[in-house]
Amino acid sequence: MSGTPDTTGGRAPDHAPRTVVVTSMASDAHTWNLVFLQLLIEELGYRVVNLGPCVPDEVLVEECRDLRPAMVVISSVNGHGYQDGMRVIRRLRAADPLATTPVVVGGKLGVTGDEDSERVAELMAAGFDAVFDDGADPAAALRGFVHSLQAGPPALAGRAPAG
Amino acid sequence: MSEGFGAFVRAHGGEGRLVVQPRMGFGDPHRMREGLAATRAADALTVGTITLDAHTRVGHLQAVERALRDGSDLNGYPIVSHEESVTRWVLSAASGPGFPVQVRHGSAAPADIFRTLTRLGLGASEGGPVSYCLPYGRTPLAESVRNWRESCEVFAGLRERGVEPHLETFGGCMLGQLCPPSQLIAISVLEALFFIRHGVRSVSVSYAQQTHPGQDREAVAALRRLCGELLPTDDWHVVVYAYMGLYPVTEHGAYRLLGQAAELAVASGAERLIVKTVAESRRIPTIEENVAALEYADRTAALTGRAPDPGADTQTYREAAALTEAVLNLHPDIGEALLRAFRAGYLDIPYCLHPDNRGETRGRIGDDGRLLWERTGALPIGRIAGSHRARPVTSAGLLEDLSYMRRRFDEVAVEHRTPLPVPGTRGTGAG
Numbered sequence: 001m002s003g004t005p006d007t008t009g010g011r012a013p014d015h016a017p018r019t020v021v022v023t024s025m026a027s028d029a030h031t032w033n034l035v036f037l038q039l040l041i042e043e044l045g046y047r048v049v050n051l052g053p054c055v056p057d058e059v060l061v062e063e064c065r066d067l068r069p070a071m072v073v074i075s076s077v078n079g080h081g082y083q084d085g086m087r088v089i090r091r092l093r094a095a096d097p098l099a100t101t102p103v104v105v106g107g108k109l110g111v112t113g114d115e116d117s118e119r120v121a122e123l124m125a126a127g128f129d130a131v132f133d134d135g136a137d138p139a140a141a142l143r144g145f146v147h148s149l150q151a152g153p154p155a156l157a158g159r160a161p162a163g
Numbered sequence: 164m165s166e167g168f169g170a171f172v173r174a175h176g177g178e179g180r181l182v183v184q185p186r187m188g189f190g191d192p193h194r195m196r197e198g199l200a201a202t203r204a205a206d207a208l209t210v211g212t213i214t215l216d217a218h219t220r221v222g223h224l225q226a227v228e229r230a231l232r233d234g235s236d237l238n239g240y241p242i243v244s245h246e247e248s249v250t251r252w253v254l255s256a257a258s259g260p261g262f263p264v265q266v267r268h269g270s271a272a273p274a275d276i277f278r279t280l281t282r283l284g285l286g287a288s289e290g291g292p293v294s295y296c297l298p299y300g301r302t303p304l305a306e307s308v309r310n311w312r313e314s315c316e317v318f319a320g321l322r323e324r325g326v327e328p329h330l331e332t333f334g335g336c337m338l339g340q341l342c343p344p345s346q347l348i349a350i351s352v353l354e355a356l357f358f359i360r361h362g363v364r365s366v367s368v369s370y371a372q373q374t375h376p377g378q379d380r381e382a383v384a385a386l387r388r389l390c391g392e393l394l395p396t397d398d399w400h401v402v403v404y405a406y407m408g409l410y411p412v413t414e415h416g417a418y419r420l421l422g423q424a425a426e427l428a429v430a431s432g433a434e435r436l437i438v439k440t441v442a443e444s445r446r447i448p449t450i451e452e453n454v455a456a457l458e459y460a461d462r463t464a465a466l467t468g469r470a471p472d473p474g475a476d477t478q479t480y481r482e483a484a485a486l487t488e489a490v491l492n493l494h495p496d497i498g499e500a501l502l503r504a505f506r507a508g509y510l511d512i513p514y515c516l517h518p519d520n521r522g523e524t525r526g527r528i529g530d531d532g533r534l535l536w537e538r539t540g541a542l543p544i545g546r547i548a549g550s551h552r553a554r555p556v557t558s559a560g561l562l563e564d565l566s567y568m569r570r571r572f573d574e575v576a577v578e579h580r581t582p583l584p585v586p587g588t589r590g591t592g593a594g
Contacts, residue, residue, distance in 0.1 A: 027217035027226070029269060029299035031338060032408075032565055035514050039558035052516035054221055054300030078217050079238045079447060083230065108446070139558075 021069045023051040023060055025076055025084035033075045033107065040139060044146050046070065057088055061095050068097055071149065073142070074105040077134075081109035082119045089127040102149055106132030106142065167327035168210065168263040168287035169365030172400050175208055176434030181425065181464040183207050183436050184402075185453040186267065188214025190230070190237030192245060192253050198450045199257040199264065205454045207461030210435070211257055211264035214239045220270045221300065238447060242266065243279050250283055263287055265331070271295050271302040277314040281321050288318070289331035289369075291354035293501055293510075297517040298338050304505060304519040308498040312361050319362030327365050330358045331402055335369035335386070337512050340408030341526040341564060343534045344373060344382035345482030345544065350510065352389045352487055355399065357497045364396055367435065371404040372424045374568060375532040381473045383431035385480035389487060400434040403427055405460075409569045410443040416572035417441040418459055425463040430470035436460055444569070482544045486510065489543040508541025525553065528564050 022037045024030065031053050038048045051063060064072055072092070076084060085105045092098045105128050109119060120131045132141045166174075176182040185202055189195045199211045216239035218226040227241045242250060258264045265287040268276050273290065280288060296307035321328040334350030351368040358366050370386055373379055383401060390399055405424035411417045421439055428436040438456040440448040448456075489509050494500040504510040505519050513526040523540030536548045554560070 026223060027221055029217065029220070031298060031514065031516055032340075034516060036558055036561055036565070039556065039561055043558055050516055052301060052518075053298070056301075059301070079236070080217055083226070083235055 018046055019049055019067055019069045020046040021049050021051065021064055021067060021072045023055050023063075023072070023074055024053045025060070025074060025080070025088050026054060026056050027080045027084060028076050028078040029053045030075075030077045033077055036139075037073055037075055037142070040142070041073065041146070044143065057091050060088065061091050061098075064092060064098055064101070065095050069101065071146070072098075072101060072103040074103065076105060076107040076109060079108060081105065081107055082116075082123065085109065085123050085128070086126050089123070093127040102129045104128060104130040104132065104142070104145060106130075106134075108134045166260060166263075167365060168265060168329040169327065169367065169398050169400065171210065171261075171263050172367070172434050173398070176400065177432060179429055179464075179467075179469055180208065181428055181436050181461065182210055182434060183425075183438055183457045183460045183464075184210050184265070185212050185438055185440075185448075185457060186214055187212050187448075187450070187453050188216065188239030188267070190216060190239065190241060192240075192249050194450070195240045196253040196256040198453070199253065201450045201454050202457065203257040203262045205457045205461075207457045209262070209457055211262055213242065213253075213264060213266050215266065215268040215270075215276065216241050217269075219243055219276070220268050222270070222272055222275065242283075243275050247279075247283060254283070254285075265289065265329075269295055269299060269333075271300060271307040272310045273314045274310055274317065277317045281317055281324075284321070284324055284326055286321055286326040287329040287331075289333055289367075291332045291334050291350075292357060292498065293350055293354060293505075294333035294337055297505075297512055297515050297520050301518065304517075305502055308502060311357070312498055315358055315361035315363050319364075328363050329365040329367070330363045331367040332358070332369050336371040336404055336407050338515060339371065340373070340406075340568075341528075341534065342513050343482075343526045343536050343548075344370070344378060345385070345479050345548075346486060346510065346512070346542070347371065348382060348386045348389060348479070348483040349486035349490070351386060352393055352483075353490055353497065353501060355390065355394055356491075357501070359394065359396060360497055365398040366394070366396070367400045367402050369402050369404060370433075371407045372420075372427055373406075373534050374528050375534070376423060376427060377473070378479065378533045379427050380431050380470060381477045381479045383427070383433055384473050384475065385477060385483050387432065388475050388480060389483060393487065401432070402435040402437060403431070403433045404437045405439040406568055409566050410439055411569050411572040412444045413573045414441050415575070416569070417443065420568065420572045421456060421460055422463045425460040426467045429464045429467040432469060436464070478547060481547050485544050485547060486542065509543055511540045511542055525556065528567050532567075 020041050038050045123131045130145050172182050187198045202209050202211050216237040219241045227244045292308045292311035318328045332351045332354035334354040335347045355366045438460050440452040440456040442448040442452045490504040493503040508521045511521045511524045513524045525537040527537045529535045538553050539545050
């Protein structure tokens with residue numbers, strides 16, 4: 001059944017362009033955001049490799065380097081999103097094949113709950129392609145971003161989304 | 164020997180009285196000290212909490228040091244990194260006879276944390292080899308079992324210093340939502356047995372409020388009965404957690420749900436309650452919000468009576484007993500039994516992404532609000548649980564179940580009982 005979170009991978013290289021990596025970062029122990037994102041992205045026509053909560057930087061970089069995913073979706077809800085995100089994006093961008101891979105981050109990025117446009121700008125400048133701060137409707141924002149990718153470079157095109 | 168955490172809660176909670184506790188943790192020692200003092204001073208029967216930060220939980224002490232140096236916020240108190248003299252100063256605000264403090268952390272590799280607690284003479288913590296491993300990361304379960312065995316043995320050494328160490332299982336809270344109660348109960352009891360086998364003689368068992376008050380009362384009754392049958396000690400108590408899933412965003416919703424948790428705790432004879440606050444859905448709560456939640460829970464508890472026993476032979480009890488027995492029969496060493504149980508699918512947490520979890524089970528919310536097994540995988544309860552037609556899971560359907568309680572409690576409609584008036588809006592803007 002397509003709704004079953006797949007944590008093991010079953011990596012076929014020929015599917016790699018249509019694979020999306022869903023992940024948390026090292027200090028973030030939350031799961032439900034990741035389960036939800038997996039289902040959402042599967043519904044948009046991609047295969048998802050879900051790395052789960054508390055993914056160490058090395059594991060994240062290694063998995064992405066091996067999988068060459070169409071996109072990396074990082075979710076952070078524990079308040080360390082800014083700190084973890086700044087560190088992780090530099091490591092991902094430093095890994096050769098990931099220099100231009102679309103990488104997005106979303107969730108609760110600080111601990112105060114305040115909107116923080118300065119931090120969003122810093123995350124973008126450090127190499128993220130989109131930052132979805134916990135605001136209006138991050139799921140809709142992500143869907144919109146995926147659609148814009150699908151309209152973009154052919155290598156990124158997934159199946160036509162259902163809606 | 165000084166009165167420990169377990170003895171304090173058993174002396175003051177239960178039989179209609181409730182010890183209430185926050186989940187408070189701040190990186191700044193001044194704020195942590197202030198938080199403990201405010202918890203103690205609250206108009207409620209309280210115990211204190213020091214919740215550790217996420218970097219310490221996963222052993223990234225360099226990240227803690229960087230954050231302390233840069234002045235970045237940490238989401239909890241870094242007990243391993245702060246000087247012991249600093250932590251003693253923090254504790255001196257409140258900790259002592261009549262106000263035990265529990266350290267909460269969430270680590271699958273907690274040996275450093277337990278060594279620090281033992282040096283500090285801090286006698287209460289929580290977690291477990293399963294509940295602090297599977298939901299939270301990628302540490303192999305076998306490693307977590309080894310780490311927790313060692314940590315229990317380190318912690319048991321506190322007795323030589325005149326402190327009776329106390330451990331609470333986190334097994335009753337697995338993933339916070341959508342795990343039917345019987346498996347929460349089974350894991351909580353199994354973790355308590357694990358602690359006791361490895362030298363910790365004072366324990367508490369957790370249960371997190373789920374989606375249906377009647378089912379929750381059945382669950383706590385089942386948990387108490389199983390503990391009575393299986394734990395080789397009288398030194399245990401039950402701690403109820405206010406709902407751990409998506410929390411209501413409105414103030415009235417948040418308080419109503421907290422009130423229902425306090426009612427569950429008192430009605431089911433639980434001794435202790437971990438509260439949630441109005442800020443829960445948005446950010447780490449302030450000290451004031453925590454105090455308001457503690458006082459609200461205390462007042463609600465005072466108005467609640469013990470409910471009639473739902474009877475011992477409920478489906479929840481039968482499932483929990485079958486799960487526990489099947490696991491215990493796998494191996495005389497309980498750590499090994501837990502490993503075999505997850506390999507065989509005798510324990511299998513719905514939606515848990517950990518590589519050592521089979522991931523063949525699903526829970527869902529039924530039409531009456533009870534949590535049901537949608538798929539039982541290889542759990543040895545197929546015949547007791549009955550079968551429900553499994554539906555494909557969609558992101559929208561999952562979100563609907565995940566936000567069921569938030570939706571219901573944020574609605575303005577008031578139930579038959581009139582809840583206590585919601586406290587004033589103090590504390591807003593203090594975050």
